[in-house]
Amino acid sequence: xxxxxxxxxxxxxxxxxxxxxxxxxxxxxxxxxxxxxxxxxxxxxxxxxxxxxxxxxxxxxxxxxxxxxxxxxxxxxxxxxxxxxxxxxxxxxxxxxxxxxxxxxxxxxxxxxxxxxxxxxxxxxxxxxxxxxxxxxxxxxxxxxxxxxxxxxxxxxxxxxxxxxxxxxxxx
Amino acid sequence: xxxxxxxxxxxxxxxxxxxxxxxxxxxxxxxxxxxxxxxxxxxxxxxxxxxxxxxxxxxxxxxxxxxxxxxxxxxxxxxxxxxxxxxxxxxxxxxxxxxxxxxxxxxxxxxxxxxxxxxxxxxxxxxxxxxxxxxxxxxxxxxxxxxxxxxxxxxxxxxxxxxxxxxxxxxxxxxxxxxxxxxxxxxxxxxxxxxxxxxxxxxxxxxxxxxxxxxxxxxxxxxxxxxxxxxxxxxxxxxxxxxxxxxxxxxxxxxxxxxx
Numbered sequence: 001x002x003x004x005x006x007x008x009x010x011x012x013x014x015x016x017x018x019x020x021x022x023x024x025x026x027x028x029x030x031x032x033x034x035x036x037x038x039x040x041x042x043x044x045x046x047x048x049x050x051x052x053x054x055x056x057x058x059x060x061x062x063x064x065x066x067x068x069x070x071x072x073x074x075x076x077x078x079x080x081x082x083x084x085x086x087x088x089x090x091x092x093x094x095x096x097x098x099x100x101x102x103x104x105x106x107x108x109x110x111x112x113x114x115x116x117x118x119x120x121x122x123x124x125x126x127x128x129x130x131x132x133x134x135x136x137x138x139x140x141x142x143x144x145x146x147x148x149x150x151x152x153x154x155x156x157x158x159x160x161x162x163x164x165x166x167x168x169x170x171x172x
Numbered sequence: 173x174x175x176x177x178x179x180x181x182x183x184x185x186x187x188x189x190x191x192x193x194x195x196x197x198x199x200x201x202x203x204x205x206x207x208x209x210x211x212x213x214x215x216x217x218x219x220x221x222x223x224x225x226x227x228x229x230x231x232x233x234x235x236x237x238x239x240x241x242x243x244x245x246x247x248x249x250x251x252x253x254x255x256x257x258x259x260x261x262x263x264x265x266x267x268x269x270x271x272x273x274x275x276x277x278x279x280x281x282x283x284x285x286x287x288x289x290x291x292x293x294x295x296x297x298x299x300x301x302x303x304x305x306x307x308x309x310x311x312x313x314x315x316x317x318x319x320x321x322x323x324x325x326x327x328x329x330x331x332x333x334x335x336x337x338x339x340x341x342x343x344x345x346x347x348x349x350x351x352x353x354x355x356x357x358x359x360x361x362x363x364x365x366x367x368x369x370x371x372x373x374x375x376x377x378x379x380x381x382x383x384x385x386x387x388x389x390x391x392x393x394x395x396x397x398x399x400x401x402x403x404x405x406x407x408x409x410x411x412x413x414x415x416x417x418x419x420x421x422x423x424x425x426x427x428x429x430x431x432x
Binding site: 001002003014016023025026027028030034035036037038039040041042043044046048050051052053056058060062064065066067069070071072075077080081082083084085090097107113114115116117165 | 201202206208210212214216217218219220222239240241243244247248249250252257271273274275314335342343344345346347365366367368369370371372373374375377378399401402405
């Protein structure tokens with residue numbers, strides 16, 4: 001049996017990769033970092049930001065079980081639209097994907113998805129704020145350089161968004 | 173609806189509701205340019221399917237697009253690969269869409285908006301179930317781990333036990349890539365990357381009490397490619413026979429340790 005969702009979230013983590021891997025993929029940008037923790041689990045933190053809608057992003061805690069497919073443990077989402085919590089009305093805006101209270105103490109199974117979601121304050125439509133919340137939530141020690149890289153990525157996309165606004169022409 | 177009428181949220185909402193009913197919402201993302209359509213259809217993690225309508229430069233023609241969200245979502249669990257993109261492109265084409273800069277999209281006259289919206293819902297739902305599993309290439313470090321274990325087996329044959337979890341291990345995460353059984357057990361960790369270095373360090377400390385007499389050996393693919401921090405943690409926890417994987421150096425070091 002592997003670790004439980006609660007263990008993976010609570011274990012104190014530090015950023016192991018001083019070499020940050022920023023990724024430029026079609027339509028989105030990303031950052032991936034390897035995390036260190038004791039006891040050691042194979043955990044990475046990742047950021048994905050949409051280049052056309054900078055308020056749509058995810059800060060992701062990913063766990064790689066031995067010889068198995070990576071699993072998303074927790075995600076802080078910006079504002080991509082709605083999320084449905086089973087049995088409740090859909091929520092809009094920023095939210096945290098997590099295990100349900102019943103799942104928290106259980107070992108992660110190989111098809112686990114963090115379906116449960118809690119809404120969070122509207123200020124977390126901004127990635128730098130959401131990143132800070134993500135690090136606090138999953139217990140990653142503050143890493144100033146990484147926080148600056150996240151903020152820079154966000155600012156670059158924000159600038160492109162502003163440029164697009166001013167370049168937009170009315171075809172009518 | 174005339175094609176010369178300005179594109180507004182209310183106008184789009186009327187068109188969309190005429191086909192889907194009142195459970196649909198249209199919201200403005202970028203005034204006059206990008207609108208989001210919310211319909212009660214959800215992905216396996218509870219997020220709604222992501223549909224946008226974007227203004228084009230051609231009068232009366234709208235772009236129905238996911239603004240590259242489908243591809244972005246596929247990279248939450250797996251690394252982006254060309255196979256992933258090719259799989260999405262094939263799926264989009266089968267449904268009359270194309271992929272441009274990561275975005276699944278099609279351009280349609282306003283009267284054909286509703287079928288296009290349905291097409292995009294279908295693509296997003298299928299992408300999760302079809303593209304993601306096909307693009308998955310298996311556990312990333314497995315190839316290097318295989319090489320190391322094969323090298324051990326060639327030299328030490330039946331003494332080698334793969335994927336060893338000692339009795340009483342805290343959980344199945346703490347698995348040793350291979351042990352070589354001599355008078356003292358030699359525990360071997362294959363290290364192709366930073367994350368595997370971190371995993372190995374964790375395993376070493378978690379199992380120390382369970383295997384107090386074991387000798388711990390790490391085999392990096394290339395130690396200079398590890399980050400300073402992971403390299404330092406690995407070197408504190410393990411003996412490293414060589415900076416790069418060298419089967420002869422590995423066998424020789426294990427033989428030395430076994431008779432020591």
